[in-house]
Amino acid sequence: MGYIAHIRERDHAIQSVRQHLLEVKTLAEHYGAKLGVAHIAGLAGLMHDMGKSTPLFRDYIRRAVFEPEQGAKRGEVDHSTAGGRLMYERLHIGAPKANRLRYLLSEVVGNCIVSHHGYLHDYLSPELESDYLRRVRDKDPIKLDYETARDDFFVTVMPEAQWQAYVDEAVRELEAFCVQPSTEPLESRIMLLTKFVFSALIDADRTNTRLFEEGASSAAPEPEAAEARRMRFQSYYDKLMQHMASYLEREDADSRINRLRREMSAQCEQFAERASGIYSLSIPTGGGKTLASFRYALRHAMRTDKHHIVYVIPYTTIIEQNADEIRRIIEDDAHLLEHHSNVVQDEREDDEYLDGLPGTSQNLKLAKDNWDAPVVFTTMVQFLNVFYARGTRNVRRLHNLSKAVIVFDEVQKVPIPCVSLFNRALNFLKQHADTSMLLCTATQPALEYVEHKLDKDLDGEIVQALDEVTNDFKRVDVHDRTADQPYDTERLAASVLAPLDETPSTLVILNTKSVVQRLYVRLKGCGVPVYHLSTAMCADHRKSELAKIREHLDREEPVVCVSTPLIEAGVDVSFHRVIRSLAGLDSIAQAAGRCNRHGEKGTGQVDVIRHAEEDLRHLPEIRAGQSSTEPILIDLRGNPELHGGHMLSTGAMRLYFQRYYRKLENELNYPIPRLGQTMTSLLIESRTSQDSYYDAYKAHRQKGPLNLFMTNAPRTAADHFEVIATHGVSAIAPYGDGKRLIAALNSGLSIQELGRELRAAQQFTVNLMPHEQRRLSENGGLEALLDGKVLVLKEGAYSKEYGLNVNNDGRFEAAIC
Structure with missing residues (x-):
């Protein structure tokens, strides 16, 4: 009897180990080819379940399926170590310096194999333990029945000579990767390469198993041809241009704002001819950046054969808004994916193990969740989780960020602890993954001025004569009321209600949920419709409330909305008046973008106030934003000609971000106080050149030389990673x-x-x-x-x-x- 990879739940059909390994290899090769590492990813796919080729595993899976009363325990047979051990045994030999590439290949692929039911192991943890070596070097080969698995692999899956030739191709790919020009240290690039290969393996394994379980052909699906992708994006582009042409038929088509929107959209079209890179689109709020960026993305995708267009948005609040806008245009819902959050809670412990056993846990892991769609809308939390969070569900999506156009909407909202990690991820995608990125916002953050700089292209701003455009888009007067007496709930309520006859629609944005709710309760029943928005509401609920608010606004009816800052990030609403509690200058600018958004109300009014009841003790970023904004406000009160003449000028914004990042420079590398280290040090900084680590390891473990090129700790880093602290x-x-x-x-x-x-x-x-x-x-x-x-x-x-x-x-x- 041959060895078994999976037994199908509904009819007990068997997928052999040989069939599974070869099919996963083919699919992993397809994913890896996007980065030029087809053989590296293919090796991981080829060997990941090699340990299933033993009588021990065969008896275990048959007993678990056909004799459940015998009580087979999921994960009682380790089948994921054997492939990693073979890589270590055959490639991790000789002097490390003389065989550097083979050592590296062994460590990259081997870690992916032994980790494919949980998350990447630490090569060297902060406690000087190597879980990677514990698996590939120290585990008892007799208990693994390693020799049986190895011998069967070379007999039934791939002859040893052919395998050696395949390894040689993988070594050549790794060498080519290492010598590619980059602004990043080699350790950082190899770590992210490992995560990319891990992603390719996870998705190939899950996809092949899902197809087998569904009774579909479990062979690798035919990759979509470049011409088919181009034709799809061309059809989207044609529909977009028809939609934009319809604006010319409106009565206000020739207004100053709409002329400027058309000019900036045309600049996006021209800019799309440039090579792949990291660029910025600094369209002022209300400038139509969603459609302009989509125009760029489609043209650029067609020109450079990109596979996906991915929109990354700071909050779930506007995913549905922007996705609905694009969905109505392209009329192809089957190929547009909205990914708001992980409904299924990610694995927090090793899941040894998708053993091929039927059941709910396996079905949840096999459900398609890999961002394999032409157009994807997701959040900044989910984007960063792909690179840095633990569990296989997140990292599975990483390979689909290669050969893509990624549009970061409201990019200034990158959480402060994640700034360096964000820059590293984007630099990797630009320099190795043939991905183009567009940083969209009216308030561009100074990401190229921090320690771990973003490799943004020179002359990479799409909008020409940006200062002039910003002035031409002026639709509001921003009044600095922060020198006045701070407002409590009662005084603020009176300020909202008093001028409703003259300015019938008012938006109040405060920094904390508690003061928002307090003001809402105070205003409720005042005779005017009052709405409350916060992250305590699900996305569909917020969408429903926003629809009601827009109906009032469209009919020019009195309405008040009290919201947390979630409404600032691109929500398409236009109030007569906005009141903003003091925050960072970027937040004030974004709040101003919700006032007189289309220039239809002459000049709107934005008041910046201090709120006496906000408790910001646990909100250091808002406090830092306030303290970085206040000097600019003081300067302008003393001399209105400074900083370009107003607080929202490009010069004022650049100065603000430089000050803001300096105040928080100790937070930019994601500090982990419990370890006394940072995420960047755990993932990126090499310790191989520090002899003290080797000496300490030998003394601690009482073993021979460490002999590792990779000394990163990806699992420890992932264990401590949350995009938003206590995100829940x-x-x-x-x-x-x-x-x-x-x-x-x-x-x-x-x-x-x-x-x-x-x-x-x-x-x-x-x-x-x-x-x-x-x-x-x-x-x-x-x-x-x-x-x-x-x-x-x-x-x-x-x-x-x-x-x-x-x-x-x-x-x-x-x-x-």
């Missing part, structure tokens, strides 16, 4: 269609159906902070589905008016501690 977990809210989705997930679904429903559920998720999750668990407001991998809120824990209710009592708690 996602739960599906029983709002709108969320109720149906919760019921559907609680029933038996096929892998294909499960993937579809999980994607749909993203618009109905709410993020829970750790203390909120604990409180809901205690009061019964939270339920776990699908073996605890998916969380859902009970009816009493979600309000149709306010969103999340941690009391689970069906009532709204006005003040949140």
